[in-house]
Amino acid sequence: MASVSVDDVRDVINVTAVDVADAKVLKMIKRAEVALELELGKEIDYADCTDSEKEFIVVLAAVYAICYLTGGSAVGLSFSVGDQNVSVLDKVPPLDILQAELERMLAGLKQPHVGRV
Numbered sequence: 001m002a003s004v005s006v007d008d009v010r011d012v013i014n015v016t017a018v019d020v021a022d023a024k025v026l027k028m029i030k031r032a033e034v035a036l037e038l039e040l041g042k043e044i045d046y047a048d049c050t051d052s053e054k055e056f057i058v059v060l061a062a063v064y065a066i067c068y069l070t071g072g073s074a075v076g077l078s079f080s081v082g083d084q085n086v087s088v089l090d091k092v093p094p095l096d097i098l099q100a101e102l103e104r105m106l107a108g109l110k111q112p113h114v115g116r117v
Contacts, residue, residue, distance in 0.1 A: 002054035004029050004046040004061070012062035012098075020065050028068070032060035039106060056105045063098050 006025040010016065033046040036056055046057050 001048045002051050003048060004033075004054050004057050008054075008058045009061040009065060012058060013065055015065065015069070020068065024068065025061065025065065028061040028064040029057060031064060032057040035060060036106075036109075040109060052105065052109055056102065056109060059098055059102050059105065063102070066098075 006017075006022050006029070009025050009029060010020065029046050033044055036053060037044050044053055044057075046054070049057070
């Protein structure tokens with residue numbers, strides 16, 4: 001099983017603890033966890049999840065961090081990014097690429113799983 005860390009989220013968008021504090025990133029991770037739980041209709045623990053769930057939570061929390069840095073907003077899987085003239089955002093991947101990645105991962109996570117009981 002995998003665990004989501006604040007550094008995982010920061011690595012996606014190339015920022016440091018100076019740019020976004022640990023406590024703020026942890027809140028974003030928890031919000032991403034809840035969004036995924038609502039999408040999949042099952043309980044998920046970001047500290048003990050599958051690799052696919054971890055990746056989704058990390059990327060969604062990174063999008064939340066971009067919204068935080070730009071003054072944008074995010075609710076669930078809906079994002080609004082304001083002015084991106086913040087210097088720390090020079091290294092951030094484009095939001096549309098991250099959003100496409102989220103949609104691709106969510107589609108895979110929603111695939112029916114056949115396994116042994």
